[in-house]
Amino acid sequence: MVVNRGLTMFWFLIFFWIVRVGSVPIKNFKNTIAIDKDSSTSMGIQHRKGHWVEPPETVQGDLSVTEISGIEQAVVEGDLLLSDERLAVDSLWPPIDGITSIPYKLSDSLTERKQTILAGFKMISDPTCIHFHEYTNEQNYLNIIPGKGCASYVGFQGGAQNVFFDSSCSSGNLCHEIMHALGLHHEHTRPDRDSFITIQWEAVVPEKKSNFMIKQGNTQGLAYDTESIMHYGNSYFSANGNPTIIPKDKGVDMGQRTHLSPLDIIRLNKLYHCGESE
Structure with missing residues (x-):
């Protein structure tokens, strides 16, 4: 008799445990899966590649x-x-x-x-x-x-x-x-660029950081030109939508591709000796 009562109590506890666990709302379980599936922490740089801001001249392809x-x-x-x-x-x-x-x-x-x-x-x-x-x-x-x-x-x-x-x-x-x-590199890679712009390295797509490295070369004694047709825009190759280049002077527009700036014209004329007497 004591054994039967023990078995009865055992099965009652098993039944109670099953009912209690089964009462967890199903919608909460679904939400947990959805959050994990859509979590931004699971997205690597390759998943965000479609949101990069690229120069209009960018060659399509990620390989060197x-x-x-x-x-x-x-x-x-x-x-x-x-x-x-x-x-x-x-x-x-x-x-x-x-x-x-x-x-x-x-x-x-x-x-x-x-x-x-x-x-x-x-x-x-x-x-x-x-x-x-x-x-x-x-x-x-x-x-x-x-x-x-x-x-x-x-x-x-x-x-x-x-x-x-x-x-x-x-x-x-x-x-x-x-x-x-004709011989000109990107303006933002000039040796003196750090006096005029700040590169936000943390915002740059990791495999594109070489695009922002300084190049040694002849500046022809001309001022740095944020308005140059050869300058990157402020969000080119951004991994997260934040600026990759910040001008030190406020209100500066960078990355235009509609015209040569006055300094672009001077630079070309100096480079190719335009206007010099024969």
């Missing part, structure tokens, strides 16, 4: 060697190319009969965008002594071809020098790339 238009090139700073044989140099395009007139050749697939491309050339040729003409049979020329973004080498390379022009690129983007081809 990116295939662009079927040609493998080393990509640095988003839109700069390094040749397989040598590092990019800041050499100038040689004059032809004393005139800096650079031949260009357009891919047949870019014929419909010719006016956009010519407008990019005009942004440079109007205020400087640098001209552009259609390729005939010159040995050295700019080879404008479609690609997965907008990209260029820095400085004169010799031969058919590729400039990649994606369907999303504007006249201003092409102007930016031609400025690279």
Whole structure:
């Protein structure tokens, strides 16, 4: 009899425990799963990549060697190319009969965008002594071809020098790339930049930090130019939406791609000796 009462009490406790555990609201269990599934702490940088703020000239692709238009090139700073044989140099395009007139050749697939491309050339040729003409049979020329973004080498390379022009690129983007081809780097990489801007390293996409490294070079004795067509915008390559570049002067607008700044014009004219007597 005592045994039967013990068994009865045992099964009663088991039944009571099952009922109590089963009474936990199901919706709370679902909410726990949803919070875990949607938790931002589980999202790595690759998941947030779609929210990066990239320069309009950025080559699409995350590898240091990116295939662009079927040609493998080393990509640095988003839109700069390094040749397989040598590092990019800041050499100038040689004059032809004393005139800096650079031949260009357009891919047949870019014929419909010719006016956009010519407008990019005009942004440079109007205020400087640098001209552009259609390729005939010159040995050295700019080879404008479609690609997965907008990209260029820095400085004169010799031969058919590729400039990649994606369907999303504007006249201003092409102007930016031609400025690279003429020998200019990004303004925010100047040796004196820290006196004028602050790089927010914690906001920069980790694998893009090399885009913000200082380069040693000749500033031509000209002032730092936040208005330059060669300057990054304040949120380029931001991993979290916060600024990656903060100007020390308030109200400064950076990253425009609509025109050459006055200092851009002076810089090109000095670089190519425009206005100097023969």
